[in-house]
Amino acid sequence: MTTISTIGLDADDTLWESEVHFVDVEDRFRALIARYDPSRDIQEHLLAVEQRNLEVFGYGVKSFTLSMIETAIQLTDGAVHADDVHRIVEWGKEMMHHPVALLPGVRDTVDALRDEYQLVIITKGDLLHQEAKVAQSGLADLVDGVEVVSEKDASSYRRVLQRHDVDAQQFVMVGNSVRSDVLPVLEIGGRAIHIPAGSTWQYELDHHGTPETHGYETLDNITELPRMLSQWS
Amino acid sequence: MTTISTIGLDADDTLWESEVHFVDVEDRFRALIARYDPSRDIQEHLLAVEQRNLEVFGYGVKSFTLSMIETAIQLTDGAVHADDVHRIVEWGKEMMHHPVALLPGVRDTVDALRDEYQLVIITKGDLLHQEAKVAQSGLADLVDGVEVVSEKDASSYRRVLQRHDVDAQQFVMVGNSVRSDVLPVLEIGGRAIHIPAGSTWQYELDHHGTPETHGYETLDNITELPRMLSQWS
Numbered sequence: 199m200t201t202i203s204t205i206g207l208d209a210d211d212t213l214w215e216s217e218v219h220f221v222d223v224e225d226r227f228r229a230l231i232a233r234y235d236p237s238r239d240i241q242e243h244l245l246a247v248e249q250r251n252l253e254v255f256g257y258g259v260k261s262f263t264l265s266m267i268e269t270a271i272q273l274t275d276g277a278v279h280a281d282d283v284h285r286i287v288e289w290g291k292e293m294m295h296h297p298v299a300l301l302p303g304v305r306d307t308v309d310a311l312r313d314e315y316q317l318v319i320i321t322k323g324d325l326l327h328q329e330a331k332v333a334q335s336g337l338a339d340l341v342d343g344v345e346v347v348s349e350k351d352a353s354s355y356r357r358v359l360q361r362h363d364v365d366a367q368q369f370v371m372v373g374n375s376v377r378s379d380v381l382p383v384l385e386i387g388g389r390a391i392h393i394p395a396g397s398t399w400q401y402e403l404d405h406h407g408t409p410e411t412h413g414y415e416t417l418d419n420i421t422e423l424p425r426m427l428s429q430w431s
Numbered sequence: 432m433t434t435i436s437t438i439g440l441d442a443d444d445t446l447w448e449s450e451v452h453f454v455d456v457e458d459r460f461r462a463l464i465a466r467y468d469p470s471r472d473i474q475e476h477l478l479a480v481e482q483r484n485l486e487v488f489g490y491g492v493k494s495f496t497l498s499m500i501e502t503a504i505q506l507t508d509g510a511v512h513a514d515d516v517h518r519i520v521e522w523g524k525e526m527m528h529h530p531v532a533l534l535p536g537v538r539d540t541v542d543a544l545r546d547e548y549q550l551v552i553i554t555k556g557d558l559l560h561q562e563a564k565v566a567q568s569g570l571a572d573l574v575d576g577v578e579v580v581s582e583k584d585a586s587s588y589r590r591v592l593q594r595h596d597v598d599a600q601q602f603v604m605v606g607n608s609v610r611s612d613v614l615p616v617l618e619i620g621g622r623a624i625h626i627p628a629g630s631t632w633q634y635e636l637d638h639h640g641t642p643e644t645h646g647y648e649t650l651d652n653i654t655e656l657p658r659m660l661s662q663w664s
Contacts, residue, residue, distance in 0.1 A: 261493060280516070284501065325489065329581050
């Protein structure tokens with residue numbers, strides 16, 4: 199087994215909380231729409247609009263905000279008030295400004311790994327927002343690179359590894375999404391460790407990967423990462 | 432004078448048309464708002480909202496779309512109809528999908544330069560949109576790198592040059608914005624060539640750089656670039 203030289207670290211919900219802010223705004227969004235029509239399945243409709251818009255607007259808060267606006271117009275049959283649309287835009291701004299809260303043990307774990315491994319944060323979403331979060335996290339000086347990609351698929355992982363001059367066999371990706379952090383990395387011949395988050399976006403749960411069928415590891419907590427990696431070498 | 436090894440190429444309105452699509456949508460936006468209140472200075476108000484939102488939402492079409500929505504709500508005192516808000520969201524999608532039209536002479540010029548220089552497209556805005564435009568432009572295989580940055584300031588140019596292992600003295604940036612493509616590059620000790628575009632966003636015109644005071648070159652057309660560079664070496 200080749201030695202691991204480089205660890206890819208997912209950011210949102212692996213290094214810091216993110217989904218909880220989306221869930222919070224979605225709760226407010228559901229309450230807002232329910233005032234117009236309590237009978238609609240708001241969550242399902244929003245997810246469908248989000249998924250359709252991913253292709254055109256991509257991931258992240260701005261895309262999510264535009265999808266909420268579109269969903270609000272559709273579910274209220276155009277009755278949504280401008281004040282409520284404005285409220286949704288303000289929620290988007292609030293999310294962009296939300297302070298970064300590192301998950302427990304992240305800083306110590308990153309600190310413990312950085313001498314032995316090349317560490318690269320690999321994250322998708324709004325470029326500006328992700329860069330701002332990395333800067334605010336205090337982790338920027340502890341890692342060797344930050345890669346914001348528009349999609350986490352096999353080809354973007356290949357590009358990132360090429361950029362950092364790493365063979366897939368020497369690479370392990372660590373993250374909370376089997377769909378985005380695990381399966382595409384296995385596809386290019388790398389290894390992956392799944393650390394489930396307390397709350398995960400429905401979209402990321404849409405996959406058929408299991409540790410048994412696909413051959414990846416699972417950890418309960420990022421603090422267990424150094425021990426697992428030391429067993430591999 | 433050190434020899435130039437690397438050329439940075441701005442993308443929007445240097446390699447392909449972009450501002451013209453914003454102007455077109457802004458025209459439609461003005462017509463839409465004027466139906467509610469023809470007395471307001473729509474363009475000035477939109478620019479002010481855009482500038483304020485740059486800090487939180489960044490550059491690009493999604494940010495612009497959210498700024499139009501916010502402006503529409505403000506300028507109509509909340510009277511804007513949901514149908515019109517929806518229209519604005521659709522304009523945003525239309526802009527994301529707009530086919531890439533290379534400016535005249537771009538392809539031949541890039542082709543002429545690529546053997547002699549390292550070429551890097553350096554652009555700001557939506558990550559997904561910029562990547563899609565590079566892919567569609569047919570230029571991806573002709574350049575050595577594509578860097579989408581969240582802001583074109585001295586520190587992001589420094590990062591890009593570091594990434595490509597280039598000294599600022601060996602670097603020249605080519606673009607249509609003195610504010611974004613010229614002044615920050617001069618600040619870090621590089622050279623810059625300004626190629627004014629037919630139409631330029633008001634925001635980019637807010638600077639006090641001149642070729643005489645700041646020492647940069649100006650060209651009417653990108654096709655003149657190879658000759659200017661050959662005079663430098």
